[in-house]
Amino acid sequence: MATISSPGIGSGLDVTGIVTGLVQAEQVPFEARIKDQEDTTTNKITALGSLVSAAAAFEDAAAKLNSSSLFEVNKITGSNDYFTTSVDSTAVAGSYSVEVKSLAQGQKLASQGYASDDFVGSGTMTIDVNGVDMELTFDGTETLSDMKDMINDAQDNPGLYASIITDDDGQHLILNSREVGKDNAISISVIDDDADNTDSLGLSAFSFLDPNADPDSPAPVGNNMNQTQAASDAVIVIDGALTVTQSSNVFKDAIEGVTIIAKKVNDENDTNTISVSQDTSQVGSALADFAAAYNTFLETSVTLGRVNTDSGIVGPLVGESILRTLTSQVRNVLSETIDSQGGVNSLASLGITSNREGLLEVDESVLANQVNDNFEDVKALFVGDNGIMNKLTDSLSGYTGGGGVIQSKIDSYKSTLDRLSIERETFAEKMTALEARLYTQFNTMDLLVGQLNSTGDYLQAQLDNLPGVVRQDN
Incomplete structure (x- = not known):
């Protein structure tokens, strides 16, 4: 049989308000503490994610400079109305005259x-x-x-x-x-x-x-x-003497490393010149990307570990040793020099230096001169086991990636969030039990007070009806 409960009806007390207040007295400080810990931990995870992203981008830029293929890029000039050209890294620098004698066609x-x-x-x-x-x-x-x-x-x-x-x-x-x-x-x-x-x-x-x-x-x-x-083959003449016949209009490696696609027949004895040379612009572009990636990495690191006394803003990774160790290792590698017969033995010798804020600045004039005049020395500085970029990627790889130090730290903070979640659930169960216990206690007290009030009223009525008792009305 269902019962109707109305807490406080016997005693006149606000039992619901009292129980709610007692539960909140326990709950509010706990929730504030847990939320503060969760917010702090979440901010650290987000900050470490930003750090590992910036470090990984910097690592990719360094790895690109540690690639021999970057220093083996060729460029070719000479595409025209009669043929188009492309080149790969196997081509040797040189100039060649090309005459298209006929085009291949189907029957x-x-x-x-x-x-x-x-x-x-x-x-x-x-x-x-x-x-x-x-x-x-x-x-x-x-x-x-x-x-x-x-x-x-x-x-x-x-x-x-x-x-x-x-x-x-x-x-x-x-x-x-x-x-x-x-x-x-x-x-x-x-x-x-x-x-x-x-x-x-x-x-x-x-x-x-x-x-x-x-x-x-x-x-x-x-x-x-x-x-x-009629079906016909394509024919080109190289340097006025070397005839090449092909069943298609694509001549691959007639000149080693060069692809020529014939489009139109030249007039008799009319030729066009193609020139193959080393493409040093790729290195300059990669160095500019490297400097930009480092500056993003450094700015991210500084922001995450900075304390601004004027604004009161504290970076989420203040006090994290991982931040100090990583930036210190990177700076040490970038300041290294290597043995070199030429004048290129460090980033500074290429015109890449740090300003007062620690950011890298590139003197493009110095860089262009060194790349053009000392290309092999520039390659030796960056490429190989003893190159700066190999040492840098080795240092960074210990922090980036799924098994890196930063990810391990992130996983640790995620475990903290899991623990706080369990602690929150356990506390919620404790508060539910506390609320039930308080309602039981107050309801028992309420019932007892109600019974005492009823007994008092009964006794008062009996006393009022005794002989000799004079009732005084105001």
């Missing part, structure tokens, strides 16, 4: 004219492209459109497209090799059911002998298709 064949409902004949057709054959069989009910579809849909299509062009003479089957160059010329042999494989009637009307085929090898006979475009 095109056109059939005689047909009406749309004409049949193409019956028999077997074998189409060869670059030594790959496709065989098609016709039963005499196929039109030119059917032949087109059979060629395009064949799974063993050796590399050609079929289409139809309609002119004043009717429909023409057009065959176009997918790839350019003489090697991809089209040959078509026919076994015609009309017993004549050479005439222009029936299926033999589509025969065509590759004009580039080996005359001593078995070959189809009859050229009844019209060649509207």
Whole structure:
């Protein structure tokens, strides 16, 4: 049976208010302490995340400068209307004249004219492209459109497209090799059911002998298709004497490390010059990125560990030894010098120095001169086991990454948050039990007071009714 509870009805006391006040007296200071610890810990995790992000970006910039490939970049000039060029690290500096003598193109064949409902004949057709054959069989009910579809849909299509062009003479089957160059010329042999494989009637009307085929090898006979475009190779002449023939318009490593893509034929004896040289600008750009990454790292470190007495702002990592140790190691590496036969033995010798705030500044004039005049010395300063960048990345890698010192610190603070969460849950259960206990105690007291009040009222009524008792009314 349900009971109706109304705390305080017996005693007249605000039992609910009293219990709430007693619980809050325990709860408020606890919540304030826990929240302060959670906020502090969360701020430290966020701050360490910012630090590891800045350190990782700085590490990436240093690793880029520790790469030999950065110092082996070439550049090329000379792209024009006749050809475009590109270069890789294997090319050697030099200049070359190039003349485009011819472009590679694919072959095109056109059939005689047909009406749309004409049949193409019956028999077997074998189409060869670059030594790959496709065989098609016709039963005499196929039109030119059917032949087109059979060629395009064949799974063993050796590399050609079929289409139809309609002119004043009717429909023409057009065959176009997918790839350019003489090697991809089209040959078509026919076994015609009309017993004549050479005439222009029936299926033999589509025969065509590759004009580039080996005359001593078995070959189809009859050229009844019209060649509207011959297959041809691309040809360039380098330095006026060296002829290079290619089945495509892409000449890769005709000049070592250089790719030339022919676009247009030069006029006779007209040439264009290409020049290959070392691209030192990549190093200068990488150094500028490095300086910017270091400055971001340093500014982040200073902000996280700074105490501003004027504003009262305290950095979230003040007092963290990890911050002092990391920045100290980085500064020590950046100030190192190496043994060098030339004048490049430190960052300072490249014009990269620290200002009063500790930020790196780059004297671009000094840097450009050193990179241009002492390129190998610059490479030795940065690249290799004894290079500054290798030492720097070794130092930074101990702090960055999933197994680094910073991540370990972050994991420790996350454990603290987990502990505080458990402590909060445990305390909440304790407060629930306290509230229940207080309500039990106050309800018991309330019931007792109510009973005493009832007894008092009863006794007072009995006394009022005793003989001889005079009631005095005001």
